[in-house]
Amino acid sequence: MNITIQRVFAAVIIALALASTATAADITPADFQRVVDQAYAKYKGLNEGSNADYIPILAETPSDLFGVVIVTRKGAIYSAGDVNYKFAIESISKPFTVALVMEQQGPNAIREKIGLESTGLPFNSKLALEIHKERSVNPLVNAGAIATVSMVDAKSEKDRWNQVFSNISDFAGTKLTVLEDVYESEYENVWGNRGIANLLYDYKRLYSEPEEALRVYTRQCSIGVNTIDLGVMGATLSNQGVNPITDKRVMPAKDVPKLLAIMATAGFYDESGEWLYSAGLPAKTGVGGGILAVVPGRFAIAAFSPRLNAAGNSIRSLNAIRYISGKLGVGLFGPNLDE
Numbered sequence: 001m002n003i004t005i006q007r008v009f010a011a012v013i014i015a016l017a018l019a020s021t022a023t024a025a026d027i028t029p030a031d032f033q034r035v036v037d038q039a040y041a042k043y044k045g046l047n048e049g050s051n052a053d054y055i056p057i058l059a060e061t062p063s064d065l066f067g068v069v070i071v072t073r074k075g076a077i078y079s080a081g082d083v084n085y086k087f088a089i090e091s092i093s094k095p096f097t098v099a100l101v102m103e104q105q106g107p108n109a110i111r112e113k114i115g116l117e118s119t120g121l122p123f124n125s126k127l128a129l130e131i132h133k134e135r136s137v138n139p140l141v142n143a144g145a146i147a148t149v150s151m152v153d154a155k156s157e158k159d160r161w162n163q164v165f166s167n168i169s170d171f172a173g174t175k176l177t178v179l180e181d182v183y184e185s186e187y188e189n190v191w192g193n194r195g196i197a198n199l200l201y202d203y204k205r206l207y208s209e210p211e212e213a214l215r216v217y218t219r220q221c222s223i224g225v226n227t228i229d230l231g232v233m234g235a236t237l238s239n240q241g242v243n244p245i246t247d248k249r250v251m252p253a254k255d256v257p258k259l260l261a262i263m264a265t266a267g268f269y270d271e272s273g274e275w276l277y278s279a280g281l282p283a284k285t286g287v288g289g290g291i292l293a294v295v296p297g298r299f300a301i302a303a304f305s306p307r308l309n310a311a312g313n314s315i316r317s318l319n320a321i322r323y324i325s326g327k328l329g330v331g332l333f334g335p336n337l338d339e
Ligand code: GLU
Pocket: 089, 090, 091, 092, 123, 124, 142, 186, 193, 218, 221, 285, 286, 287, 288, 312
């Protein structure tokens, strides 16, 4: 290649790179609405998987429900589908109680008293507690999440619950309610998590009385949210901890990157590697069918549909969010051009 051709070639490469950055920075309202509509249309007919049924009442949620939402850090909302249906937040509650404990005790308390490593094992694994020296492992699997609840600075069980609940409501920017039938169904069948809580207590990795932590954790998982609520919770993380609807600071800005790092490594349980590889975004899933992903500093993508894959992650929701991340080119490691 002669020098002139090389220069032209280099200029074209630079222009292309600048153009793709400009596209990523200048997503218009029409772009947001278009990708939400496209994701909804593309995956509405995907009927693989099945509702969670180890919590019996979750098997009764109509399996065909599907909602997709984007909420920006400025509070603009784009949506398609069943975005007003209230479902159980389940494990998507976990990172928000981590935020509360980080604020009360500093982020290092989570690192030291729970751990940060992804397990490569299912969300409710007891084996993970035996093979990792941290025992509680990370705050997004059940063991670590029950330990997180036990770390909330509380004078009583009522106080522990009130703090957990009002913190999650503040992230959503609205007074949420508990789905009492979900709580009863889950608490009646909570034997596995009770085993985990008791084991942790024995290993001195639980910081309150086990049954108290278990009740508050189960109640936290039974909070009802719709897909828009989830989107606003995520937009609050995108907005460095300030809820864009209420303007209330809900967590310190300095803790946000640490929380998002935990979501990136463990938010999809034993599928976290696959998720980060294909979607490139920190996210958290719940067995109620919700998934929340965060584009740091910009917006959140939330989706809900009850049918899950073997790892406990909603199939339509994960496909919709991955599609949007790819189309908008917002994966953290660079635009992911695969759909
Ligand atoms: N409450 C559920 C449990 O403890 C949450 C699981 C999930 O959403 O991943 O099993």
